Amino acid sequence: MNDKSDTSPTPIGVYGRVGGARITSVEVIAGLVSVLWLLGAGVFFLVLGAGEAGTLEWLTAVMLVLAIILPVAMIWVVVAVARSSRAVREDSQRLQAAVEAIRDSYMSGMRPPTDEAGEDSISRKLDEIAAAQRKTETALATFHSTRSSEAPKRETPEPAPVPQEDQAPLPLDVAADAEQVKLPNSTLIRALNFPETAEDEDGFAALRTALRDRVTANLVQAAQDVLTLLSQDGIYMDDLRPDMARPELWRRFAQGERGRVVAGLGGIRDRSSLALTAGRMRQDPIFRDAAHHFLRRFDAMLQDFEPSATDQEISSLAETRTARAFMLLGRVAGVFA
Template sequence: MSLIARIATLAQRDTITATGLALGGIWLFLVALFWLLAPAGDGPAGGVARLAVIAGMILPLALIWLAVKTARAIAVLRAEAEDLRSRLIQLRDMTGTRGAPPPRAMPEPEVIGEPDPQPRTVVPAAVPPTPRPAPRAMASNRQPAMRTDDPAPVPVDSDTLIQALNFPDGPDDTLAIAALRRALQDSDHARVLRAAQDVVTLLAGQDLYMDDLSPVPASPAVWRRFADGSRGDAVARLGGIHDAAALDTATALVQRDEIFRDTAHHFLRHFDTMLTRHLPQMDDAQIAALAETRTARAFMLLGRIAGIFG
């Protein structure tokens, strides 16, 4: 039952109805008291007098229930406005992500080989005590220092990677957020996750959400064949998304939006590399869990459009 229907049902027993019944009862009591205590007239009352008496009895009751009906309508509109406001707040928080974390939930990892304006671990090596080099010399000295002094990436197990690829369901999904942050410490994982986030965000801008897709599952053996380099009909079952509306939306976006097309190709390339790197280490249950992630659904959708599944 919708929110408005629930409110309309409850309105029959709420305080507004009780107030209307009470006021109507009080008015009828006063009318009865008037008839009992009013002095008798000298002659029969005329038609105008009777009409005035009847109108005096009925009109207040009509006004009472008109006020009750108006108050019910206002209560329904107020509840609908509150529900709409809460939905807008939720959409503002999850818009463009539908389960993917907002940008602030994906901290930028340190990428080996790229200079950082304010490095924390290599400042002593980047700024020699004397003499102070020119800006260009400082930049040239800083980059080799980052290549040699950066700590090795933290190993990420398959379960953590799978949880990160599904993205957090919201700010309260602390386990997924922790897995995401851990996975981002590996530069290869960070490239895949950022590319996946970009793709999911752009698709959500077209009202196409990964949670709404229901792909036909492919067996782990098919995923392993893909990781081994098979393409075309041998891995056709990976293109298990048959939602015509989703395929049309994504195809139109690829055709008309050059930015999305480049982002999609970038994502497909890095996800392909990640599968080749990690899939041989996963068992069947982990591969099945990977296939259910939001990132894998985006891969199946865009891979089918790109024709890599035959």
């Protein structure tokens, strides 16, 4: 693209040029007319009215003086108006020149930066985005490795003994899997927020404890899937600042209420995140299935969590990354409408 570099410079002194000091033809004509009028008046008084000058009353004399002076005054009023009009026209021309200069300066400033400072600024922004992406990928990769290391430690139940002909069939012994140990609410909340960094030992400890519960592990897996898919569009839960709802609304939602009474739970106001998520929901069936699966898992967890949770624990749950993903996806999917 060719740059407009050959623009002619503005003449020096164009903004301070004053043209009201010179004498124009208007002033010359006005002066001649004034002189002729005064000469005519003088001839009238000295020649034609010399015999009657002594008999004039003072009021008549005043009127005659005004009759002589007023035309001259009107002539110079017209001259003053003409000079003012010329000054306004010259000011308008100077203003037009200033506007053109400002426009040219603005257009030259619209060109993409090619200097080193502009390149350094762009590179710095790209490095910041890449660092944020690596941070998320590191946490998720550590989470994968932790889950993989925990998986082999689970003991598979031994097969039930084959009943003999003279022995009644016994039920399968699945008590070890059927009885799930209920997680403390604080551990569940810490696990659903995921580890902050790769050195977050408390976060990984809570996550390992939560993964031992089958229901919670399914929710964590569903949350991890949607967080990973959202990060592909540059949507990170740490960047969202939702309007936090009261614990009473979360309790009413957990108890089955829907519609406008719980609309305050959709506190995500970031328009770009909402638009990107809605577009992904319409166009990507994999993302849509993962989102609906996550919403169902979170809804089931909330129903079990709410009866034993305090208001403070519900508020802490609402501030986790998993809950923010639920607010975002739930608002896009119309759960709170």
